[in-house]
Amino acid sequence: MESLHNDSLSPLTLEVKIPTAMDEKWSNDSTTPSSNQIIPDKVMDILNLYVDLILRGVIALFGIGSNITNMIIFHRLRLKDSMSVGLFGLSFTDFLVTLLGFAGTCCFAWDAFFPHFSFNPVVFQFMAFGWYRDTCYLVSGWVTTILSVERCVCVVSPFRVKQIFTRARCAAAIIVVYIVHFAVHMPVFLSQKLVWNPVDVKINNKTIVTKYKMAVEFWDNRDDIQLYIDIANGAVLPIPSQAIVIISVVWMIYGLQASSRIRKSAIDDDSNKNSKSNLSSKESRLVKVVLFLAIILTLCNIPRFLAVYAKQIFDEVSIGGKYVNVYSLLGNISAIAGIINSSVNIFVYLIVNSSYRQEFKKLFHLSKIEQ
Secondary structure, eight states: OOOOOOGGGSTTSOOTTGGGGGSSOOOSTTSOOGGGOSSOHHHHHHIIIIIIIIIHHHHHHHHHHHHHHHHHHHHHTOOOSHHHHHHHHHHHHHHHHHHHHHHHHHHHHHHHHOTTOSOOTHHHIIIIIHHHHHHHHHHHHHHHHHHHHHHHHHHHOTTTHHHHSOHHHHHHHHHHHHHHHHHHHHHHHHTEEEEEEEEEEEETTTEEEEEEEEEEEEOTTHHHHHHHHHHIIIIITHHHHHHHHHHHHHHHHHHHHHHHHHHHHOTTOHHHHTOTTOOOHHHHHHHHHHHHHHHHHHHHHHHHHHHHHHHHHOTTSSTTSTTHHHHHHHHHHHHHHHHHHTTSHHHHHHHHOHHHHHHHHHHTTHHHHHO
């Protein structure tokens, strides 16, 4: 398989060279010979097909189902407070991430097995699916940040959290996050268009005919837009979110430990029972839910930051660089980690959230089986 179809060409690090990738042959010949690569081209082809395409496709498909399940259950539990609204919003955003990720995988699969078709759906991955998925992934990180801050306030002041974080405010915050992120990415959406490029193709190694293949055409200032979006996606949007999440994780762990000590050491002390540091069992469970979600997000963001900053620090780790395959591998790992982050929340809910677990059993009629 000759296609360099990895997600390192995704919105995270999209290069102006992408239009040439839509020609009749989409190969590594225009970059660096395989002999000079740390990771040989043949190894990358295997990784692209069996790990990137198949593994990511399976995970994304599971994520679609798990997030649909999450949304149904949270709706059945009623969106009665800011926490439930936030978790529903997170599930909806993760659903978009996995759906767009699966659509992109299907595009790459089509290109891998039908490379000579004039209709090339990979174009839609570069023009839409990849960018929208990346935008929604950043939104998902900020929704997790909102939930983390809400739980931190709950740890500090459990009796005021419902007054500060209402359903309406939580929904408004999520909507604002969506608007900001899509506004930031709007120059990218407007700087490209779909075109049909003429390509000379040999038939039976004899006759040369001209075919038209789908391609992406960019504005002349694409380099400036690329620099702008690299800064936005690599620093401005994710770093504050990740920093707040890390601080929140530390604070929630401290709050859970403090609450546990108070509950164990002063069960009969009324003054300590009413202490603002003493979380109820329900609040403690919700803190644990958000804590695990924040930890998963942090771990899955590590490959993303490595991919972004490897490109900035090492010039050769890029599409036209000497170590293009390293760049491609980092991009693929980053994409898979992002899909995993948006797919595994259901396990957190099942393990920690008893209300979710009961509703899950009802939804899939598991209670009858247990009986």
